[in-house]
Amino acid sequence: MTNLHKRSLLKAAALSAVALAALVACGKKEEAAAPAAAPAPEAAAAAEPLKIGFMYVSPVGDGGWTFQHEKARQALQAEFAGKIETSLVESVPEGPDAERVLRDMVGQGNKLVFATSFGYMEPVQKVAAEAKDVKFEHATGYKTADNVRTYDARTYEGAYLAGIIAGGMSKSGQIGVVASVPIPEVLRNINSYVLGAQSVNPKITARVVWVNEWFSPPKESEAATTLINGGADVLYQNTNSPAVLKTAQERGVRAFGKDSDMSAYAPKAHLASAEINWLPYYRKITQDTLAGTWSTGQDWWGVKEGAMDLVSIADDVPQELKDKVAAAKAGLKDGSFHIWKGPLKDNTGKQLLAEGANGDHAFLSGINFYVAGIDGTVPGANK
Amino acid sequence: MESYALLFGSTLSAGTVLALAALGLLINEKAGIINLGAEGMMLCAAIAGFAAVVHTGNTWAGFGAGMAVGALLAGLFGLLVIWLNTNQQATGLALTLFGAGFSAFAGLGYVQAKLPELPKYAIPGLADIPLLGPALFRHHPLVYIVVLLAIAMVWFLYRSRAGLVLRAVGESPESAHALGYNVRGIRLAAVMFGGAMCGLAGAFISTVYTPLWVEGMVAGRGWIALALTTFATWRPARILLGAYLFGGVTMLQFHLQASGVQLASQLLSMLPYVATIVVLVLISRNPAWIRANMPASLGKPFHPGS
Numbered sequence: 001m002t003n004l005h006k007r008s009l010l011k012a013a014a015l016s017a018v019a020l021a022a023l024v025a026c027g028k029k030e031e032a033a034a035p036a037a038a039p040a041p042e043a044a045a046a047a048e049p050l051k052i053g054f055m056y057v058s059p060v061g062d063g064g065w066t067f068q069h070e071k072a073r074q075a076l077q078a079e080f081a082g083k084i085e086t087s088l089v090e091s092v093p094e095g096p097d098a099e100r101v102l103r104d105m106v107g108q109g110n111k112l113v114f115a116t117s118f119g120y121m122e123p124v125q126k127v128a129a130e131a132k133d134v135k136f137e138h139a140t141g142y143k144t145a146d147n148v149r150t151y152d153a154r155t156y157e158g159a160y161l162a163g164i165i166a167g168g169m170s171k172s173g174q175i176g177v178v179a180s181v182p183i184p185e186v187l188r189n190i191n192s193y194v195l196g197a198q199s200v201n202p203k204i205t206a207r208v209v210w211v212n213e214w215f216s217p218p219k220e221s222e223a224a225t226t227l228i229n230g231g232a233d234v235l236y237q238n239t240n241s242p243a244v245l246k247t248a249q250e251r252g253v254r255a256f257g258k259d260s261d262m263s264a265y266a267p268k269a270h271l272a273s274a275e276i277n278w279l280p281y282y283r284k285i286t287q288d289t290l291a292g293t294w295s296t297g298q299d300w301w302g303v304k305e306g307a308m309d310l311v312s313i314a315d316d317v318p319q320e321l322k323d324k325v326a327a328a329k330a331g332l333k334d335g336s337f338h339i340w341k342g343p344l345k346d347n348t349g350k351q352l353l354a355e356g357a358n359g360d361h362a363f364l365s366g367i368n369f370y371v372a373g374i375d376g377t378v379p380g381a382n383k
Numbered sequence: 384m385e386s387y388a389l390l391f392g393s394t395l396s397a398g399t400v401l402a403l404a405a406l407g408l409l410i411n412e413k414a415g416i417i418n419l420g421a422e423g424m425m426l427c428a429a430i431a432g433f434a435a436v437v438h439t440g441n442t443w444a445g446f447g448a449g450m451a452v453g454a455l456l457a458g459l460f461g462l463l464v465i466w467l468n469t470n471q472q473a474t475g476l477a478l479t480l481f482g483a484g485f486s487a488f489a490g491l492g493y494v495q496a497k498l499p500e501l502p503k504y505a506i507p508g509l510a511d512i513p514l515l516g517p518a519l520f521r522h523h524p525l526v527y528i529v530v531l532l533a534i535a536m537v538w539f540l541y542r543s544r545a546g547l548v549l550r551a552v553g554e555s556p557e558s559a560h561a562l563g564y565n566v567r568g569i570r571l572a573a574v575m576f577g578g579a580m581c582g583l584a585g586a587f588i589s590t591v592y593t594p595l596w597v598e599g600m601v602a603g604r605g606w607i608a609l610a611l612t613t614f615a616t617w618r619p620a621r622i623l624l625g626a627y628l629f630g631g632v633t634m635l636q637f638h639l640q641a642s643g644v645q646l647a648s649q650l651l652s653m654l655p656y657v658a659t660i661v662v663l664v665l666i667s668r669n670p671a672w673i674r675a676n677m678p679a680s681l682g683k684p685f686h687p688g689s
Contacts, residue, residue: 058598059487059491059598061487061490061491061494061597061598067494176641207641207643208640209637209640209641210640213602215597215599215602216602216603217593217595217597217600217602218397218400218588218592218593218600218601218602218604219602219633220593221592221593222393222397222633222634222637223637225393225634225637226390226393226634226637226638226640226641227641229386229389229390229393229638229641230386230638230641230642232641241595241597241600242595242597243593243595243597246593246594246595247593249500250501250594264495264497265495265497265595267497268500375643376640376643
């Protein structure tokens, strides 16, 4: 009897060990930093490499948000070879799992952790309070602590630059946006896109269709089809897949890529991609951490810091438009140009910014209106 | 007026995805087996079909690959629930979870892969009729095939001997067994047919409807197809109608938004579900309507000889 018990216990233990090993193997990809060949004497004498962990909300193959973070991580690893050792955990749901993964990353000896989704905010706060010697970087959040920084990208700058091209390329004078969820960030992007288009063609009008989801390729293409049926001939999207671009190609109109360079998906329809580049920020934080000068704060990087760019502009875009994009980019870089400046009215005629006023951070974080030129009302907005 | 013709046209495409999967699941359920793995099978078929088209350049090869993968997964599911008598609901859910993970893994290398451009479909002569042309005659052949399929299925279920046997297996497997029919074999065939149809729907999404591959791109259409079989009270013609209704209401919702109708988009998003509830309430006024068509042994295990 006892023998049997012992055996089944052993069996259960072995099984759970196998299951655990499988789980760990599935959930994690580690990358050795230093080359495995005989280390040089100096390297052996030097301090251990800094361990950096990355936590992603979707798989690296999503072709958008996480894909861009992963590209930056790989570039970072190559740049700091020998000095750092990075690892990643992908597809971590926002919630209790995130906390568990963060604790595990701390336990593995990571001294710097990048948590790349808004919903990781509370788990990061919780784990950071316990692991005081680990620095945490949280993307798109707003809560900081002594060892927690936040960072984000000014995606609306990319939307504005795309808008310049849209305004010049639209033949019907009507452009469209497939939008995800009506929150200030998305409304900021939609409005910036339209402001960019109006800077080239003041008569341009725009329509917005809300999918009310971040990711649903079939719905995204249905929404795009509707906009095209209604006469829009240049589309932008604030959803997470390349479906809008692909639909535009099938229907013979033009569209933009977002977050990543999406030109490969639909080369005929692709006008340009508003790409986020996280590498400059990751480089700075890694340098700071290595030098011991890391401190808490909140960063919102854009064109100026090299974190946003409009890439892969199509060959048939006239030089005149390319020049306008370059001029706007230069203005954003040296701070002489502001996208959100008065006089600015919403589409009901209400004055939002007076002549000469610039939208500050509080203004930008609270956008819940459509600028003049967009048909319709913002879902759920107060009238 | 023309935009309504286009709206009608896109409704036909949107409904085709749902109708393909739901017609397959109908046969599956008529044999007494409920397969909640539809979403997982569609995802695996979507990547299989996409990969096949990337390598061969032929959409029909993609459909074939999708159907094969769907049938294979359904066969696996069938072996588990029919021979090992595992719980149908739990096994189906496991298949959905497996399919979501496996398709993501298998699709890693295809995330940015390019598909050859689709030809423009148009029925010569008819496609140029104003209004009717864009609405009815410029679709992928599968959009028409699914209608023929629904008609064939009505004939099969209610006019053919094989259909009668299939329904007997779903109503009373014990009697069918006693009469000498191979209940398990018939059930497996029905489940595999359902899998193949879900596979076709999945491949249609990733190669024609939204021609690209990204993880999780079926986005719940497998579940809607499953709901459709109940919504349609297990009748092929009603499945077709329900699929167009669902597809149509979603398209109408976007259409109203784009034409500037002052209605909250969240409210519009609810419309398909409101439509479902309304129809279910109407049907439920006469409970016999549901019971008359629901396979009596749906979801119940069958042990021959007991």
